[in-house]
Amino acid sequence: xxxxxxxxxxxxxxxxxVVTAMLTKAGYAVVPAGDGxxxxxxxxxxxxxxxxxxxxMMPGIDGPELVGRLRARETPTPxxxxxxxxxxxxxxxxxxLRAGANDYVTKPAYEDELxxxxxxxxRVVELQRAxxxxxxxxxxxxxxxxxxxxxxxxxxYCKAIRDDKNYWxxxxxxxxxxxxxxxxxxxxxxxxxRHVKPELDALEGARDAARRGPGR
Amino acid sequence: VSDQPxxxxxxxxLRQLNVPGEPDVLTEVLDLFCRDVPxxxxxxxxxxxxxxxxxxxxxAHSIKGSAANxxxxxxxxASRVVEDAARRGDIVxxxxxxxxxxxxxARVIGAIEEM
Numbered sequence: 123x124x125x126x127x128x129x130x131x132x133x134x135x136x137x138x139x140v141v142t143a144m145l146t147k148a149g150y151a152v153v154p155a156g157d158g159x160x161x162x163x164x165x166x167x168x169x170x171x172x173x174x175x176x177x178x179m180m181p182g183i184d185g186p187e188l189v190g191r192l193r194a195r196e197t198p199t200p201x202x203x204x205x206x207x208x209x210x211x212x213x214x215x216x217x218x219l220r221a222g223a224n225d226y227v228t229k230p231a232y233e234d235e236l237x238x239x240x241x242x243x244x245r246v247v248e249l250q251r252a253x254x255x256x257x258x259x260x261x262x263x264x265x266x267x268x269x270x271x272x273x274x275x276x277x278x279y280c281k282a283i284r285d286d287k288n289y290w291x292x293x294x295x296x297x298x299x300x301x302x303x304x305x306x307x308x309x310x311x312x313x314x315x316r317h318v319k320p321e322l323d324a325l326e327g328a329r330d331a332a333r334r335g336p337g338r
Numbered sequence: 339v340s341d342q343p344x345x346x347x348x349x350x351x352l353r354q355l356n357v358p359g360e361p362d363v364l365t366e367v368l369d370l371f372c373r374d375v376p377x378x379x380x381x382x383x384x385x386x387x388x389x390x391x392x393x394x395x396x397x398a399h400s401i402k403g404s405a406a407n408x409x410x411x412x413x414x415x416a417s418r419v420v421e422d423a424a425r426r427g428d429i430v431x432x433x434x435x436x437x438x439x440x441x442x443x444a445r446v447i448g449a450i451e452e453m
Contacts, residue, residue: 136375136407
């Protein structure tokens with residue numbers, strides 16, 4: 123499996139280089155962004171990194187504004203957002219979390235803490251992916267079940283069913299194609315009395331007649 | 339604030355970020371610092387002279403961040419003083435404290451060159 127991508131947006135190159143080194147060592151693939159505008163373009167583009175570390179103070183679009191804009195978008199896979207903030211700005215943290223950030227890390231970041239928090243993000247992203255996949259499967263299943271609902275034209279005599287392409291199909295074939303259900307052939311007690319038993323009796327009679335032979 | 343321009347523990351933490359086969363992280367980070375911070379300090383001085391407090395606050399903040407990453411505590415503190423003054427709109431305070439940032443940056447770069 124390829125390394126998970128993490129976007130690191132910071133206009134301050136020394137911090138960006140250090141954070142990049144920490145994440146690279148932990149096995150992530152870092153996508154750098156030099157300011158908020160670049161981060162926005164990368165996070166709203168194709169193949170956007172699923173996790174982003176956003177510096178609080180950046181020219182153009184700052185961290186909290188970026189979080190607000192990203193959260194205003196309708197997307198099935200919203201990114202996991204971590205704000206980078208200085209130690210003396212704890213009050214800002216609440217505003218950042220309210221804007222929709224998942225977490226924050228104070229700067230300068232400590233390797234163990236930063237990596238642990240990004241790992242939490244990676245777990246959330248994995249869970250989200252698994253859920254999205256699950257929902258997709260369920261939607262597919264639901265779509266085929268829907269074709270079994272509503273009004274089905276059925277022949278009153280042979281019980282064949284007319285499909286949406288105007289073909290008459292045996293009831294077993296129709297249900298197998300629309301639900302994956304398989305049929306095992308058997309008979310109910312009523313049909314045993316009405317159809318099976320007379321056939322067995324007739325067979326028995328024919329065998330007895332044959333055993334008695336033509337010699338009598 | 340220690341007397342040393344660079345905190346040994348911070349440098350050790352950077353050394354531990356090395357990955358086999360990749361360039362030395364500490365060397366790269368210190369090179370980047372020496373290349374990138376002096377021009378920023380020129381911008382800070384220009385903003386201070388022009389009385390542009392928003393720019394002064396932003397640039398002082400970024401120098402503070404770079405300093406913190408390499409454990410340059412005295413430089414970090416000197417830029418914090420300028421950043422705080424700029425945030426208050428205290429032009430005199432900013433102008434009075436930019437020289438201390440110059441002094442501390444020169445000490446840090448001197449220490450890096452001696453390594």
